[in-house]
Amino acid sequence: MSTLIDKAKSAGYQNGMIVISMESGSNITFPVKENPHLANGTPTQLNNIEISPFGIHWPDLDEDLSFRGLISGDFG
Numbered sequence: 001m002s003t004l005i006d007k008a009k010s011a012g013y014q015n016g017m018i019v020i021s022m023e024s025g026s027n028i029t030f031p032v033k034e035n036p037h038l039a040n041g042t043p044t045q046l047n048n049i050e051i052s053p054f055g056i057h058w059p060d061l062d063e064d065l066s067f068r069g070l071i072s073g074d075f076g
Contacts, residue, residue: 008067011056013046020056020070028070035076037063 011020013032020028032038032046038061045060055066065076 007053008051008056011049011051013043013049018046018049018056020067028067030070030075035063035065037061037076 006022006024006026008020009023011018013019016032017029018032018038022028032041038046038058041058041061045058048058048060050057050059054068055064055070057064063076065074069075
């Protein structure tokens with residue numbers, strides 16, 4: 001999957017996981033506990049996600065992750 005072609009349409013926190021839905025229909029998911037900046041976040045903070053063409057950002061937790069890193073298994 002290329003992030004230059006596929007784009008994120010939504011992202012959210014569900015049952016201990018971050019779920020990013022892509023326009024192609026695929027999902028990127030990872031457990032919150034794998035990222036030290038997200039691990040102690042509240043559900044409200046974890047659901048406050050901004051999507052950019054290159055990744056996602058949690059303004060309340062000051063954390064950014066790139067799609068390229070997420071796809072390669074780097075969850076922070």
